[in-house]
Amino acid sequence: EVQLVESGGGLVKPGGSLRLSCAGFGFSFSDAWMSWVRQAPGKGLEWVGRIKRKSDGGTTDHSAAVRGRFTISRDDSKNTLYLQMNSLKTEDTAVYYCTTVTLVTAGSLDSWGQGTLVTVSS
Amino acid sequence: DVQMTQSPSSLSASVGDRVIITCQASQDIGNYLNWYQQKPGKAPKLLIYDASYLEPGVPSRFSGSGSATDFTFTITSLQPEDFATYYCQQYDNLPLTFGGGTKVEIK
Numbered sequence: 379e380v381q382l383v384e385s386g387g388g389l390v391k392p393g394g395s396l397r398l399s400c401a402g403f404g405f406s407f408s409d410a411w412m413s414w415v416r417q418a419p420g421k422g423l424e425w426v427g428r429i430k431r432k433s434d435g436g437t438t439d440h441s442a443a444v445r446g447r448f449t450i451s452r453d454d455s456k457n458t459l460y461l462q463m464n465s466l467k468t469e470d471t472a473v474y475y476c477t478t479v480t481l482v483t484a485g486s487l488d489s490w491g492q493g494t495l496v497t498v499s500s
Numbered sequence: 501d502v503q504m505t506q507s508p509s510s511l512s513a514s515v516g517d518r519v520i521i522t523c524q525a526s527q528d529i530g531n532y533l534n535w536y537q538q539k540p541g542k543a544p545k546l547l548i549y550d551a552s553y554l555e556p557g558v559p560s561r562f563s564g565s566g567s568a569t570d571f572t573f574t575i576t577s578l579q580p581e582d583f584a585t586y587y588c589q590q591y592d593n594l595p596l597t598f599g600g601g602t603k604v605e606i607k
Contacts, residue, residue, distance in 0.1 A: 413596075415544075422587065422598055422599075422600050422601045423536075423538075423544065423587055423589070423598040423601075424598070425595050425596040425597065425598070428596075439594050439595075441595045442501075442595070475543055475544075480549070483532070483534075483549055483550060483591060484591065485532060485534070485589075485590075485591020485592075485596060486534050486546055486549040486550075486591065487534070487536075487544075487546060487589075487596075488546045488549075488555070490543035490544055490545070491543065492542075492543060493543055
């Protein structure tokens with residue numbers, strides 16, 4: 379069974395940094411494309427970005443809202459996905475989910491973690 | 501970016517009712533559309549991909565149809581465990597974008 383476990387959330391001041399982690403279990407992590415999706419309190423879902431597997435180039439794509447501030451990376455030796463968040467803004471407050479991305483469609487988010495809450499406030 | 505417009509934003513229904521949710525894309529996305537279910541305090545769950553294909557284990561009372569810009573999600577006989585918020589999501593273009601969600605509540 380696929381399991382994704384996020385960690386690293388918390389309270390941070392505007393302008394601060396935080397790194398989220400997502401550990402994957404029960405599947406071949408190195409063969410997976412992975413993504414981050416966030417959800418502000420009481421709001422809908424917003425895609426943050428994705429990272430392809432190394433055999434597909436390991437490249438990343440980020441949404442315009444976070445490009446230049448957030449960086450997605452992976453360590454396949456640790457079966458872990460990361461989201462480095464810099465220059466945080468109050469509007470980045472959200473639950474952050476990591477997901478797997480199906481290779482069949484390259485756009486379906488078929489397994490999700492439980493989420494980790496990031497609160498940006500002074 | 502492809503804008504996804506879902507309607508209604510909320511609805512009240514009874515157990516056994518047929519529920520229909522629509523999703524409109526701002527441009528032709530082929531059949532590159534998914535539907536997710538999210539219950540309060542939980543992560544979303546993928547129900548339907550490629551507009552009409554059920555994920556394994558998803559009950560057959562859920563279905564999806566449509567192509568290009570207009571899509572429909574149907575629950576043929578609403579069950580107590582189906583009260584949740586439903587989202588459509590396109591993957592024809594980056595960024596992946598979601599509809600605003602439809603909250604299905606108990607009448």
